[in-house]
Amino acid sequence: MLLGHAQGEPVLLARRGDELFAIGAICTHYGAPLEMGLLVGDTVRCPWHHACFSLRTGAALRAPALDPVSRWRVEEVRDLARQFTSVEQRVGAVYVREKLESAAPHSHSPTAGTPESVVIVGGGAAGNAAAETLRREGYAGRITMLSADGSLPCDRPNLSKGYLAGAASEESNLLRPARFYKEHDIDLRLGARVAAIDIGSGRVELADGSRHAYGTLLLATGADPVWLDVPGGDLPHVHYLRTLTDSRALVSKALALRRAVVIGASFIGLEVAASLRARNVDVHVVGPEKIPMEKILGPELGNFIRRLHEDHGVTFHLGMTALSIDPTSVTLKNGETLQADLVVVGIGVQPAISLAERAGLAIDRGVRVDEYLETSAPGIFAAGDIARWPDRLTGKPVRVEHFVVAERQGQTAARNILGRRERFDAVPFFWTEQYDLGIAYVGHAERWDKVEIDGRLEARDCTITYRRGGKKLAVAVIHRDLEGLRAEVDFERAIATTEERARLLG
Numbered sequence: 001m002l003l004g005h006a007q008g009e010p011v012l013l014a015r016r017g018d019e020l021f022a023i024g025a026i027c028t029h030y031g032a033p034l035e036m037g038l039l040v041g042d043t044v045r046c047p048w049h050h051a052c053f054s055l056r057t058g059a060a061l062r063a064p065a066l067d068p069v070s071r072w073r074v075e076e077v078r079d080l081a082r083q084f085t086s087v088e089q090r091v092g093a094v095y096v097r098e099k100l101e102s103a104a105p106h107s108h109s110p111t112a113g114t115p116e117s118v119v120i121v122g123g124g125a126a127g128n129a130a131a132e133t134l135r136r137e138g139y140a141g142r143i144t145m146l147s148a149d150g151s152l153p154c155d156r157p158n159l160s161k162g163y164l165a166g167a168a169s170e171e172s173n174l175l176r177p178a179r180f181y182k183e184h185d186i187d188l189r190l191g192a193r194v195a196a197i198d199i200g201s202g203r204v205e206l207a208d209g210s211r212h213a214y215g216t217l218l219l220a221t222g223a224d225p226v227w228l229d230v231p232g233g234d235l236p237h238v239h240y241l242r243t244l245t246d247s248r249a250l251v252s253k254a255l256a257l258r259r260a261v262v263i264g265a266s267f268i269g270l271e272v273a274a275s276l277r278a279r280n281v282d283v284h285v286v287g288p289e290k291i292p293m294e295k296i297l298g299p300e301l302g303n304f305i306r307r308l309h310e311d312h313g314v315t316f317h318l319g320m321t322a323l324s325i326d327p328t329s330v331t332l333k334n335g336e337t338l339q340a341d342l343v344v345v346g347i348g349v350q351p352a353i354s355l356a357e358r359a360g361l362a363i364d365r366g367v368r369v370d371e372y373l374e375t376s377a378p379g380i381f382a383a384g385d386i387a388r389w390p391d392r393l394t395g396k397p398v399r400v401e402h403f404v405v406a407e408r409q410g411q412t413a414a415r416n417i418l419g420r421r422e423r424f425d426a427v428p429f430f431w432t433e434q435y436d437l438g439i440a441y442v443g444h445a446e447r448w449d450k451v452e453i454d455g456r457l458e459a460r461d462c463t464i465t466y467r468r469g470g471k472k473l474a475v476a477v478i479h480r481d482l483e484g485l486r487a488e489v490d491f492e493r494a495i496a497t498t499e500e501r502a503r504l505l506g
C-alpha cells in the first residue's frame with residue numbers, strides 16, 4: 001500500500017496481483033489511517049477497530065465503519081522503460097485519475113421469502129446496523145425500529161470514553177443524525193418499549209398497548225446494568241451508565257462535583273474512572289477482585305492497568321465490596337468510609353432477554369440462535385448482546401458484549417432476513433481506552449490456562465496471547481495494530497472452509 005493525495009484528499013493506492021486500486025485513506029469510523037492497516041484479499045482492514053473496506057468499491061463491508069470511502073480511477077502505463085531507454089526491466093507509471101461515483105446500492109428483487117415488513121426491537125448497535133443494511137441491500141419494504149431509549153441510536157463506547165472525558169463532542173455520540181432515518185425511510189420510534197411478542201399473530205405489543213404487525217422480527221434488546229442491591233443504592237447521586245441520557249447526567253455531575261466512588265473495577269468502571277480523572281474528579285475504585293480485569297486480561301495486564309490508574313491518582317479498594325451508600329459517603333465491607341458526592345456503579349450487565357423468554361423462544365443464558373442468527377422461532381432473528389450463537393472457533397455457543405460484534409450481527413441478520421443464509425462467523429473483537437492506553441482484543445477466551453506476553457508491557461508494545469490446552473483462543477495487543485489484525489485473519493483462516501480460505505487469500 002502507498003499513501004498519496006489526489007484532489008487534496010489522502011488516497012491509498014494498493015496492488016493485489018495485477019490489479020491496482022485507489023480508495024480514500026481515512027477510515028470513516030474514527031478516522032484511522034488505512035495505510036497502517038492490513039490488505040486481505042481485495043479488502044483493507046482498519047488498524048484501530050478492524051472495519052473492513054472493499055478495495056474495488058470502497059464499500060464498508062464490516063462494522064464499525066458504516067460509510068464507504070471514496071474511490072478513484074487508476075491508470076497504469078506499463079513498460080515505459082522500453083520506450084525511452086534500453087534498460088531491460090519492467091517499469092511503468094501509475095496515475096490516480098478522477099474520483100468515481102460510489103457504487104450503487106444493491107437492488108433486492110423480492111422473492112417468495114422476502115418479508116413485507118421488518119420490525120426491529122432495539123435501537124442500539126445491532127438494531128441500527130440491521131436497519132441500515134436492509135436498505136443498503138435494496139430492501140424496499142417497511143422497516144420499523146422500536147427503541148425503549150429516549151435518544152437516537154448512539155455510539156455507546158463513546159459514552160464512557162471521549163464524551164465523558166470531555167474530549168468528544170455531543171454530536172459524536174449519535175451513530176446517525178435524525179434525518180438519516182427519514183431519508184432511508186426507517187420508521188424509528190423512540191421511547192417505544194415492546195412489552196410482548198405474539199408469535200401466533202405476528203405482532204408485537206408495546207407498553208402503551210399499541211400493536212405492530214411484523215413480517216420478520218429482529219430482537220436486539222441489548223443488556224441492562226446489574227443493579228447494586230445495598231442500602232442507599234437508589235439515592236439520586238448513584239449512577240449507572242448504559243444510555244446517552246445516563247452519560248449526559250454523569251457529565252453534568254462531573255462538572256460540579258469533586259469526589260467520586262466507582263463501584264466495579266472492570267471495563268465500564270475503569271473507563272469511567274479514567275474519564276472522571278480527565279475532569280479532575282477525585283476517584284476511588286471499589287471491586288471484589290484482587291487484580292482489576294484479571295479474569296479477562298490476565299494478572300500481568302491487570303496489574304499494569306492498576307498501576308496506570310494509580311499513576312493518574314486513582315485509589316483502589318480491591319478485594320472489597322460496598323456495604324451501604326448514604327448521601328455523602330460509601331461504606332465498605334471492612335468498615336472503611338469513602339467520601340463521595342457521586343457514585344457510579346459498573347458491576348456488569350445482564351442480557352435483556354425477558355421479552356424473548358416470555359415469547360417462548362429458546363434461552364441459554366441469552367437468546368439461543370443458530371449460525372444464521374435465527375432464533376428457535378422461524379422468522380425471528382436475534383443479534384447483539386442478547387444473542388448466544390455457535391462459535392465456529394471454539395465449537396461452543398458464545399455470547400459477548402462487544403460493540404463491533406453487535407453491529408456485525410445486525411448486518412448479518414439483515415442479510416439473512418432477505419434470505420441470504422449467511423453464517424455469522426466474524427471473530428469477536430473489542431477495544432478499551434483508558435487515559436492514553438488503548439487495548440484491542442481479538443478472539444474469545446472465556447477461560448484460559450496460559451498467558452504469553454511477547455514484548456514489554458511497560459514499554460506499551462506487546463502482544464498477549466491467551467491459550468487453553470495449547471490452543472490459541474484470543475490475542476490482545478498494545479500499540480501493535482498490525483499484529484491484532486493478523487491474529488484476526490489467522491482466526492478467520494482457522495474456521496474458514498476451503499472455499500472461504502481461497503477468498504480470504506485473494
Ligand SMILES: Cc1cc2nc3c(=O)[nH]c(=O)nc-3n(C[C@H](O)[C@H](O)[C@H](O)COP(=O)(O)OP(=O)(O)OC[C@H]3O[C@@H](n4cnc5c(N)ncnc54)[C@H](O)[C@@H]3O)c2cc1C
Pocket residue numbers: 121122123124125126127146147148149156157158159160192193194195220221222223241242243268352355383384385386400401402403404406407429430431432433
Ligand atoms: C458505556 C459503555 C461503553 C462501552 N464500550 C465498549 C467498547 O469500548 N468496546 C466494545 O466492544 N463494547 C463496548 N460496550 C458494549 C457495547 O456498547 C454493546 O455490546 C453494544 O452496544 C450492544 O449492542 P446491542 O444492539 O446488542 O444493544 P444496545 O446497543 O444496548 O441496544 C439495545 C437497544 O434495545 C432497546 N430495548 C431494550 N429492551 C427493549 C424493549 N423491550 N423494547 C424496545 N426496545 C428495547 C434499548 O433501548 C436499546 O435501544 C460499551 C457499553 C457501554 C454501555
Ligand code: FES
Pocket residue numbers: 027028029030031032046047048049050051063064065
Ligand atoms: S477507526 Fe477504523 S474501525 Fe475505528
